[in-house]
Amino acid sequence: MPDIKKQDxxxxxxxxxxxxxNGKSTAIKKLRQxxxxxxxKTSFPGRKDEDWRFISLRELYSDSYIPASQIEVTxxxxxxxxxxxxxxxxxxxxxxxxxxDYSSTDALxxxxxxxxxxxxxxxxxxxxxxxxxxxxxxxxxIFSSFNTAMLQDGAFIHVPKGMKVDTPVQLLFVQxxxxxPYFTTSRCLILAEEDSxxxxxxxxxxxxxxxxxxxPVVEVNLERGAYVxxxxxxxxSMQAIHIARTAAHLKQHSNYESYTITIGAKLSRNExxxxxxxxEVEFTxxxxxxxxxxxxxxxxxxxxxxxxxxxxxxxxxxxxxxKAHSVFNGKIFxxxxxxxxxxxxENRNLLLSRKGLVNTKPQLEIFADDVxxxxxxxxxxxxxxxxFYLKSRGLNDHQARELLTYAFALETIENITVDSVQExxxxxxxxxxxxxxxxxx
Amino acid sequence: MLEIKxxxxxxxxxxxxxxxxxxxxxxEGEIHAIMGPNGSGKSTLAKVxxxxxAYEITDGDILFEGESILELDPDERAHLGLFLAFQYxxxxxxxxxxxxxxxxxxxxxxxxxxxxxxxxxxxxYVHERLDIVExxxxxxxxxxxxxxxxGEKKRNEIFQMAVLDPKISFxxxxxxxxxxxxxxxxxxxxxxxxxxxxxxxxxxxxQRILDYIVPDFVHVMLDGKIVKSxxxxxxxxxxxxxxxxxxxxxxxxxxxxxx
Numbered sequence: 001m002p003d004i005k006k007q008d009x010x011x012x013x014x015x016x017x018x019x020x021x022n023g024k025s026t027a028i029k030k031l032r033q034x035x036x037x038x039x040x041k042t043s044f045p046g047r048k049d050e051d052w053r054f055i056s057l058r059e060l061y062s063d064s065y066i067p068a069s070q071i072e073v074t075x076x077x078x079x080x081x082x083x084x085x086x087x088x089x090x091x092x093x094x095x096x097x098x099x100x101d102y103s104s105t106d107a108l109x110x111x112x113x114x115x116x117x118x119x120x121x122x123x124x125x126x127x128x129x130x131x132x133x134x135x136x137x138x139x140x141x142i143f144s145s146f147n148t149a150m151l152q153d154g155a156f157i158h159v160p161k162g163m164k165v166d167t168p169v170q171l172l173f174v175q176x177x178x179x180x181p182y183f184t185t186s187r188c189l190i191l192a193e194e195d196s197x198x199x200x201x202x203x204x205x206x207x208x209x210x211x212x213x214x215x216p217v218v219e220v221n222l223e224r225g226a227y228v229x230x231x232x233x234x235x236x237s238m239q240a241i242h243i244a245r246t247a248a249h250l251k252q253h254s255n256y257e258s259y260t261i262t263i264g265a266k267l268s269r270n271e272x273x274x275x276x277x278x279x280e281v282e283f284t285x286x287x288x289x290x291x292x293x294x295x296x297x298x299x300x301x302x303x304x305x306x307x308x309x310x311x312x313x314x315x316x317x318x319x320x321x322x323k324a325h326s327v328f329n330g331k332i333f334x335x336x337x338x339x340x341x342x343x344x345x346e347n348r349n350l351l352l353s354r355k356g357l358v359n360t361k362p363q364l365e366i367f368a369d370d371v372x373x374x375x376x377x378x379x380x381x382x383x384x385x386x387x388f389y390l391k392s393r394g395l396n397d398h399q400a401r402e403l404l405t406y407a408f409a410l411e412t413i414e415n416i417t418v419d420s421v422q423e424x425x426x427x428x429x430x431x432x433x434x435x436x437x438x439x440x441x
Numbered sequence: 442m443l444e445i446k447x448x449x450x451x452x453x454x455x456x457x458x459x460x461x462x463x464x465x466x467x468x469e470g471e472i473h474a475i476m477g478p479n480g481s482g483k484s485t486l487a488k489v490x491x492x493x494x495a496y497e498i499t500d501g502d503i504l505f506e507g508e509s510i511l512e513l514d515p516d517e518r519a520h521l522g523l524f525l526a527f528q529y530x531x532x533x534x535x536x537x538x539x540x541x542x543x544x545x546x547x548x549x550x551x552x553x554x555x556x557x558x559x560x561x562x563x564x565x566y567v568h569e570r571l572d573i574v575e576x577x578x579x580x581x582x583x584x585x586x587x588x589x590x591x592g593e594k595k596r597n598e599i600f601q602m603a604v605l606d607p608k609i610s611f612x613x614x615x616x617x618x619x620x621x622x623x624x625x626x627x628x629x630x631x632x633x634x635x636x637x638x639x640x641x642x643x644x645x646x647x648q649r650i651l652d653y654i655v656p657d658f659v660h661v662m663l664d665g666k667i668v669k670s671x672x673x674x675x676x677x678x679x680x681x682x683x684x685x686x687x688x689x690x691x692x693x694x695x696x697x698x699x700x
Binding site for chain 2: 383384385386388389390391392393394395396397399400403404406407408410411
């Protein structure tokens with residue numbers, strides 16, 4: 001059985017099996033080759049690496065994984081995972097493999113391209129070949145290299161100049177139940193041309209309770225005046241490992257608004273990296289984490305302000321119960337001569353249990369002098385005064401704590417504009433609070 | 442309706458004794474006023490009746506309709522019909538007044554065997570109650586007390602009382618922080634809510650609110666005890682003479698109090 005610890009044999013094994021599948025285009029082959037080379041030059045991270053010192057990857061290294069393509073797929077009815085608003089603007093991937101049956105793109109204007117990366121590349125879609133892997137600037141990062149080496153299916157969205165798309169696009173990544181731990185990668189490439197507008201809901205769902213390793217990479221490019229709203233929902237299986245990278249490049253007057261919601265996975269890591277390429281841009285990198293039991297959630301973000309006049313916003317809220325562990329490391333760079341930057345960062349943690357653990361580390365590196373960067377981190381329990389106030393009005397302990405937890409979480413999701421996504425998240429928050437308030441320790 | 446017997450209370454954290462044998466009986470249809478200087482224990486009494494967990498009862502009892510409520514949680518006391526208007530109402534960002542009130546109203550209704558209201562019915566009911574304290578409907582959709590002025594918070598407490606319709610209400614320093622117009626509105630609301638079947642206990646430092654709400658009984662609290670009871674004339678006397686003349690009625694002098 002291929003062992004992820006022995007990276008050389010693992011990868012060549014995997015690649016040997018993957019060549020018969022999609023992704024036959026020359027461009028993708030080249031990228032895979034490059035990814036493979038990069039993997040071989042890089043080592044897996046461990047506690048000694050500064051960026052990984054808060055968490056242990058033992059959970060990842062303790063198992064062997066087989067390629068997702070080798071497992072037998074038994075898929076339950078997944079229609080309840082479909083977002084109403086994205087009825088015919090949806091791509092579905094099952095264990096990383098594109099599913100034409102479940103996907104539908106009829107609701108989108110003809111000029112908009114929404115499809116599978118491998119198919120489009122094979123059909124000679126020049127945009128895919130030109131832009132794929134152009135924005136995922138994660139240096140010496142074995143995980144994104146791994147993803148590139150495994151490149152095959154993935155979501156491609158192209159919104160042409162001036163096109164404002166009302167219909168939100170759902171990118172649904174379903175991971176199925178299996179007897180053996182498996183390994184799956186996915187890729188998204190979102191290209192928003194000048195003055196275009198699009199809303200994307202990236203949704204990772206585990207339908208079983210099994211262990212698997214999911215490794216998605218998302219690249220977003222915003223040309224001048226483009227506006228991309230990106231919501232990511234991670235609701236993998238509670239045994240899963242989810243290590244994700246998201247990179248966005250912003251040109252003048254563009255606005256990238258992202259909300260990342262972490263609910264599932266035993267071990268998850270998000271690395272949003274926003275890079276400003278021209279003056280006058282705006283972006284939001286908000287997050288909500290709801291974890292319990294022995295879940296670990298780690299967010300390492302980078303907000304790279306390279307030019308003047310940028311407004312950025314990061315509100316990262318975490319609710320921690322049981323022995324769960326939350327890590328936040330928020331880097332803010334303001335490069336030399338990048339003046340008039342207005343950057344807000346706040347990490348707020350609500351600990352519902354005594355045994356929960358929080359590491360939080362705002363990290364500001366500012367080389368310009370005319371900037372406003374506010375940042376803060378708080379860790380706290382529910383205020384007993386608030387609980388008493390609500391109880392004195394007749395709410396029982398459970399209702400009071402649930403309401404206060406819900407109120408804490410709400411702030412990070414109330415700006416999401418897709419109604420059914422909001423409803424879904426409100427339900428998820430309720431599920432979480434009623435579950436956690438029953439088993440506190 | 443409510444009977445407090447020889448109540449002794451200490452702060453759980455450090456054991457400081459605050460109430461040193463309080464006796465008080467409140468019947469249906471009565472309005473009581475408990476007056477006293479800062480630190481006399483009158484706010485503690487109100488909180489202890491509501492079930493605040495920071496205090497420990499070392500002796501005595503609190504009976505509501507003949508049954509001890511000492512073992513009941515704050516919410517269970519609310520279900521019986523007890524209400525506390527807070528001296529410092531808590532801000533709860535993210536939860537609207539309406540959400541809290543509907544959940545609270547329906548929980549209490551269920552416990553008391555009354556009919557719960559669906560959102561539409563509740564909407565009608567709550568709007569009618571708004572008029573009692575002359576509050577605008579926009580108030581309902583605002584987060585509980587978040588960003589409210591001091592006066593708005595106090596008015597909101599009385600509004601909550603109007604919605605929940607308790608049997609006995611302790612109003613802790615509801616008059617403080619109110620300008621004269623707001624005081625008149627709040628007093629009018631309280632008078633409107635006072636009836637044959639409920640009781641109100643005003644906890645106050647000043648006599649001012651008693652110009653608008655006429656109490657049947659006035660009690661003076663000093664150093665953790667009720668040292669004198671009388672009718673509304675007592676309040677006037679206190680306004681004129683202050684609390685000092687009553688000091689010899691307290692077994693221990695009032696330490697460290699501003700006089």
